[in-house]
């Protein structure tokens with residue numbers, strides 16, 4: 001059976017793409033953010049996962065307001081990146097893993113998650129930039145196969161934190177029941193607190209972010225006590241992307257199954273509180 005080797009949760013911001021393209025990693029503005037990643041890159045180089053399940057939120061590239069699935073799973077041979085209008089370079093296509101995609105889809109539907117199956121899927125900055133941050137030297141050939149999982153955070157109603165936690169648990173069970181000897185890493189991208197629009201544009205809530213990061217170590221279901229409205233109130237309109245972290249952490253397993261190896265928190269990158277955490281699954 002497949003094995004979950006660990007998980008990584010990180011923020012995503014389009015400006016990171018420009019910083020990478022411009023080689024600004026040592027720049028004073030960017031350094032505290034990029035300095036968070038080498039320990040995670042080192043861990044990935046040592047652990048060498050075969051497949052990454054990437055839980056992220058599309059921002060209007062693959063799905064738009066006319067058709068907005070709450071949960072969707074990719075089932076494609078590969079996933080292309082396209083220009084979203086941020087003016088950042090696109091990255092080479094990401095290879096899929098059809099076998100895991102269909103196993104995941106079948107398992108989730110069996111567990112009463114009515115997901116949208118995507119046999120064609122474009123991936124945006126929320127998928128591509130974390131991949132580039134984790135494997136900066138990948139070039140044209142990404143070292144892992146991928147299965148994208150999307151959670152709607154663009155158009156209300158959004159799924160609750162509790163539902164996303166359950167989705168994550170179901171993803172974890174599905175991966176562990178996949179009849180393959182693959183080593184799987186779970187990646188969740190989004191958050192932490194940020195608001196891009198309206199009267200609270202620029203809003204950041206460090207106290208909540210740090211409490212939330214701590215909860216993923218000590219009590220991963222902690223944030224599920226809150227409604228989507230509460231979480232938007234605490235973290236901003238786009239801070240709700242932390243739903244990806246909740247699902248990804250739930251996929252990794254319970255408190256006893258997972259050890260935190262590394263974390264970083266830096267504010268702000270563009271309008272966003274940038275968080276990063278690395279967890280390893282213990283036997």
Ligand code: DHB
Pocket residue numbers: 012013014015059191194196238241269270271272
């Ligand atoms: C920013 C953050 C995001 O999560 C996003 O999707 C787009 C922009 C920002 O802070 O600029």
Ligand code: FE
Pocket residue numbers: 012059126190191238241
């Ligand atoms: Fe975003």
